[in-house]
Amino acid sequence: MSTTKGSLFTPVDINALSLCNRFAVAPMTRVSANEDGTATERMARYYARFAQGGFGLLITEGTYTDQAFAQGYRYQPGMADEAQALAWRPVVEAANRHGARFFAQLMHAGAISQGNRFRDGTVGPSAIQPRGSQMAFYYGNGAYPAPVAMTEEQIVEAIDGFAASAERAVAIAGFDGIEIHGANGYLIDQFLTDHTNRRNDRWGGDTRARTAFAVAVFKAVRAKVGEDVPVGIRISQGKVNDFTHKWAGRERDAEVVFGTLADAGVDYIHVTEQEAWKPAFDGRQDSLVTFARRYAPKLALIANGGLQDVSKAEAAVESGADVVAFGKGALANPDLPRRLSAGRDLALFDPSILGPVADIKAREFAS
């Protein structure tokens, strides 16, 4: 572990919200809510540990947005009604008490839902069977079924779900900001992706047309939470069911996706790749972080993916990131910022923490 040069320890603002440093905990689904989607005491203690460990920003696990098709996993938390939002409140308060800001990640699973207690079957932009297979550590098994193509009414319902959930997250739960989950193969990414979106209405077509759903979700969220609350969106090429997917239009797609979101008025973009420092496209030098900085020059930028080696995290800041999010590195080191500032080595990630099911283990909240 190289020693830190310190840029990660400087404060930074997203919209008007100040973060005490540039260390964020990446969103990580831990299927540890009650069956009804309410957050638990165990979750409060798990998240608080990262705040105590010095992270300036925490982002929740993907939290479902409606009582229709949004839920992806059994025991996933929701923001789809008042009871779910109220249950998040002590979780947020515990993190805030230790000095961390806390953003709610809002997620609609779409075609890759593998557990939904409200509806049978799945929906997506088009009736195309998802690639890959369901994740056993989230209680999944076998292939994903083919979804039903969403009607216009279902699309509007999904957008309204994001907006109403964002309002609950801020007004009831007390979150400091909203992250729209536009990455990793879930519904918004299904609209962004050429092979899962074959629509020829206003929600499909070329890359710009395929951003229409993301933009509509963002605008609906913004209308509910107002200008002062930070609202960002997470974007990736790879998907949980298709890790190696690359944008066919390469840099041109990056320009359209990041540029369109910037024009729409998002406060930040959270870029994630398996290994975020690597070139985004074969034969090019630039990473997706660099492209996001180039085509969304004024936005705050969060970088994520394999950056737990601090020299890589520092390099991400040098290539334009304002904040670096840590996933597995944070699971292994809930006190990662404090360890680094004390010059202590980081622990290696132990995959057994996520098995056989990815729920929060007792050792993750023991003090």
Ligand SMILES: Cc1cc2nc3c(=O)[nH]c(=O)nc-3n(C[C@H](O)[C@H](O)[C@H](O)COP(=O)(O)O)c2cc1C
């Ligand atoms: C157990 C686990 C659950 C995850 N759940 C989510 C999620 O709910 N939302 C999301 O955007 N990304 C999720 N991710 C992806 C992480 O946020 C992150 O992008 C990934 O782990 C790569 O970053 P890292 O190398 O720092 O771990 C999850 C990752 C892990 C390991």
